[in-house]
Amino acid sequence: METTSARSLAVLVGDLATDRPPRYAALAGRIRRLVADGRVPLGTRLPAERQLATALAVSRATVTAAYTRLREDGWATARQGAGTFAALPAGPHRGAWVPGPADDDAIDLAHAAPAAPAAVPAALAAALEELPRFLATHGYHPAGLPDLRARIAARYTARGLPTTPEQVLVTNGALHGVSIGFAGLLRRGQRVLVEQPSYPNALQAARALGARVVPVALDPDEPAAWLDAAERTLSAVRPAAAYLMPDFQNPTGVLLDAAGRERLAGALRRGGVPAVVDETVAELGLDAAAPPPLAAFGPGLLSVGTLSKVAWGGLRVGWVRAEADVVRRLTAVAVRTSMSGPVVEQLAACALLDGLDGSLQAWREQLRERRSVLTAELRQRLPDWRVPAPAGGLVLWCGLPSLRSRAVSSGFAPLLVEPADPPLGLGSLAEPALAAVPPPLEPPVPPAAPARAAPAEPDVIWAPGRSTEQVLALVREARRQFPDRPAVVVRAPAETLVALASEHDAYTTVDAASMSAAVGPLPEPVGSIGVLCGAGGDLAVAAEAAFAARVTGTAVLRVDDVGGSRFRAGLSGDALPEDADCLVVVAGLDASLAGLLGVLTDLPIVAVPTSTGQPGSFGGFSALLTLLNSASPGVVVSNIDNGHAAGVFAARIARRSHRRG
Numbered sequence: 001m002e003t004t005s006a007r008s009l010a011v012l013v014g015d016l017a018t019d020r021p022p023r024y025a026a027l028a029g030r031i032r033r034l035v036a037d038g039r040v041p042l043g044t045r046l047p048a049e050r051q052l053a054t055a056l057a058v059s060r061a062t063v064t065a066a067y068t069r070l071r072e073d074g075w076a077t078a079r080q081g082a083g084t085f086a087a088l089p090a091g092p093h094r095g096a097w098v099p100g101p102a103d104d105d106a107i108d109l110a111h112a113a114p115a116a117p118a119a120v121p122a123a124l125a126a127a128l129e130e131l132p133r134f135l136a137t138h139g140y141h142p143a144g145l146p147d148l149r150a151r152i153a154a155r156y157t158a159r160g161l162p163t164t165p166e167q168v169l170v171t172n173g174a175l176h177g178v179s180i181g182f183a184g185l186l187r188r189g190q191r192v193l194v195e196q197p198s199y200p201n202a203l204q205a206a207r208a209l210g211a212r213v214v215p216v217a218l219d220p221d222e223p224a225a226w227l228d229a230a231e232r233t234l235s236a237v238r239p240a241a242a243y244l245m246p247d248f249q250n251p252t253g254v255l256l257d258a259a260g261r262e263r264l265a266g267a268l269r270r271g272g273v274p275a276v277v278d279e280t281v282a283e284l285g286l287d288a289a290a291p292p293p294l295a296a297f298g299p300g301l302l303s304v305g306t307l308s309k310v311a312w313g314g315l316r317v318g319w320v321r322a323e324a325d326v327v328r329r330l331t332a333v334a335v336r337t338s339m340s341g342p343v344v345e346q347l348a349a350c351a352l353l354d355g356l357d358g359s360l361q362a363w364r365e366q367l368r369e370r371r372s373v374l375t376a377e378l379r380q381r382l383p384d385w386r387v388p389a390p391a392g393g394l395v396l397w398c399g400l401p402s403l404r405s406r407a408v409s410s411g412f413a414p415l416l417v418e419p420a421d422p423p424l425g426l427g428s429l430a431e432p433a434l435a436a437v438p439p440p441l442e443p444p445v446p447p448a449a450p451a452r453a454a455p456a457e458p459d460v461i462w463a464p465g466r467s468t469e470q471v472l473a474l475v476r477e478a479r480r481q482f483p484d485r486p487a488v489v490v491r492a493p494a495e496t497l498v499a500l501a502s503e504h505d506a507y508t509t510v511d512a513a514s515m516s517a518a519v520g521p522l523p524e525p526v527g528s529i530g531v532l533c534g535a536g537g538d539l540a541v542a543a544e545a546a547f548a549a550r551v552t553g554t555a556v557l558r559v560d561d562v563g564g565s566r567f568r569a570g571l572s573g574d575a576l577p578e579d580a581d582c583l584v585v586v587a588g589l590d591a592s593l594a595g596l597l598g599v600l601t602d603l604p605i606v607a608v609p610t611s612t613g614q615p616g617s618f619g620g621f622s623a624l625l626t627l628l629n630s631a632s633p634g635v636v637v638s639n640i641d642n643g644h645a646a647g648v649f650a651a652r653i654a655r656r657s658h659r660r661g
């Protein structure tokens with residue numbers, strides 16, 4: 001466990017007098033930033049309140065209140081009798097992507113959720129005037145208020161897709177509509193084709209039904225390649241459904257033109273694949289209006305819309321547009337969980353739709369202005385970022401040259417935090433998922449090996465940030481505590497490896513490709529793993545995984561550069577070492593590989609996102625999101641660039657399943 005002394009934390013915190021009072025909130029804010037950018041590593045024990053108060057020359061009550069604030073906000077946890085430890089807010093649930101509470105200090109760039117325009121209170125006032133008409137009835141309208149269905153239908157007709165009110169089901173927002181669409185189309189184990197990246201909550205909704213997500217990479221610089229790949233995947237994989245955003249796709253902003261819609265609808269029709277088409281921002285074209293809805297180009301398509309982005313998310317009014325018989329079936333699905341939408345909000349929605357053309361004009365004008373301010377500032381201040389100007393929608397999807405870029409480490413690192421609830425807790429708190437954080441001012445104190453029951457395999461000792469002497473001391477301690485198993489040292493410079501080999505000459509196994517060493521007797525291998533990697537740039541991480549697995553007690557069948565394109569084209573399982581007990585997939589350049597492999601094999605997969613070759617994105621962070629979004633059941637996702645942790649974990653799975661099998 002890392003600790004930080006009161007003195008060194010006080011240095012990192014700096015002068016609180018320059019911050020807005022109250023003092024305790026300023027202190028909590030400073031510590032929160034230090035945790036977010038990694039200078040106070042996760043799991044670090046914070047100093048005792050009295051000591052920190054002395055070091056900062058503030059009252060103890062100030063520190064107590066600051067720690068309380070940190071705990072309440074999830075940036076620290078308290079363990080009875082042990083102290084207060086740095087943590088990341090757990091967020092809601094894994095994969096859920098919801099706006100956090102408003103924070104005066106931070107601009108939340110993760111959510112495209114506008115504040116309500118003046119038209120919203122006016123519409124609600126108008127709704128209250130209308131309400132008496134409905135009060136004498138039961139108030140339930142499972143498919144939506146007839147007046148609202150008629151207005152939504154008229155809007156589709158005006159956009160080029162003739163629609164009757166019977167073809168409209170009113171929902172509690174777009175996500176509800178998407179979920180109802182999925183519930184109508186997908187069964188457990190079936191596949192759903194999605195763009196990658198995509199809207200995480202929709203993918204979670206598909207997974208909640210037991211569906212397998214099949215991602216097709218969408219590169220905003222090469223949208224045509226997506227169409228090619230989608231056509232191939234539709235015919236090769238034959239998914240049960242697709243989830244698509246042809247209108248200013250979230251998050252890439254890509255707009256599919258009319259010819260592209262023709263092609264896509266044709267491919268869906270030929271494959272007999274129905275689709276849920278999320279049109280959440282379809283009416284927010286800033287440079288040009290979107291072509292007619294995708295459903296105008298082919299049959300079997302459910303269009304989902306919402307007032308959340310053209311008016312206000314707080315209304316919770318959305319809809320699904322489909323054939324009338326499909327709407328009847330979907331209404332039956334909807335009433336399983338909610339009998340009807342609220343009458344007042346639906347009446348307000350009618351008023352908003354009546355004035356929508358006018359209010360949209362003003363809203364688009366504002367969005368154009370915001371887009372130009374934001375893009376100009378970003379281009380000027382962060383010249384090495386790729387800053388697009390999307391033709392519509394609410395999202396700017398920027399490309400970072402590298403997580404190590406000057407701009408990231410100097411200015412933006414505090415904004416980058418690990419996604420909520422990392423799916424695979426490998427216990428290596430000393431190795432944050434985002435590697436490009438500024439270094440601590442003082443080298444971390446080498447943690448003493450904790451006394452505990454003998455673990456199943458050795459801990460991995462990370463060399464970066466530690467001197468050779470510190471690594472040697474940790475290895476000695478590990479060898480003393482666990483003489484019958486090796487201590488594994490990773491990412492060590494050559495001189496540390498040489499020093500290890502000289503001190504423990506009879507016992508040291510060194511792997512040059514991964515700059516790693518194992519000191520001690522290697523265990524008899526039980527079971528085996530296969531290591532696959534999608535591209536040459538990831539070979540070092542693949543070597544790390546192979547090494548860690550071998551020295552922690554399993555055989556390694558092969559390290560293979562399988563080439564993402566080969567997999568994509570063939571979608572064949574021939575190259576898989578099916579006699580392995582577990583696969584490690586290192587997939588930076590081709591992050592969706594793990595998802596595809598998950599479809600092809602029942603073997604458990606440990607996927608490692610990497611930051612190599614990710615120039616147009618948040619480096620490994622983007623690969624991590626890709627994997628989280630695309631992982632099938634049976635795929636677990638490791639930390640970014642952490643081949644060793646993946647190797648240890650895969651070896652554990654392999655040994656267990658080999659013994660069982």
Ligand SMILES: Cc1ncc(COP(=O)(O)O)c(C=O)c1O
Pocket residue numbers: 112172173174175176199245250278280305306307308313317318
């Ligand atoms: C693509 C997409 N679909 C659905 C939603 C959810 O919309 P609603 O608030 O209408 O449920 C969002 C919200 O950001 C979104 O971006």
